[in-house]
Amino acid sequence: MKGYAIFFLALAAGTLACDCDYHPGGCVISKAPKEGWKCKCRYKGAWTCDGLELQCDKGETCPANCSSHACCLEGGGDCGGYN
Incomplete structure (x- = not known):
């Protein structure tokens, strides 16, 4: 039963997660989050x-x-790949 809970938490986290890729100079958002998230x-x-x-x-x-x-800057992280 505990394994199922971990699986569903991981599945839910995967559907919400954003992602960033490296470009020369830093990071850029490659998978944007849903409304209400940065x-x-x-x-x-x-x-x-x-x-x-x-x-x-x-x-x-x-x-x-x-x-x-602008959305990357709102997140407060590394946004150097946009330059």
Whole structure:
């Protein structure tokens, strides 16, 4: 039973997760989050990045499927690949 709970939590996390890819200079959002969420791109080393999905604070504008430089900056991470 415990294994099923872990499986469903992992499945749910996979559907919410954003992702970032490395481009020369830093990270860019490659898989944007859903409405109400922002993506924090993180440089992991060796020319790789990942994304951490964070729920937006009250009053923040976080549209669905936004992978622009502005949305990356909203996430507060590494957005150097947009330059």
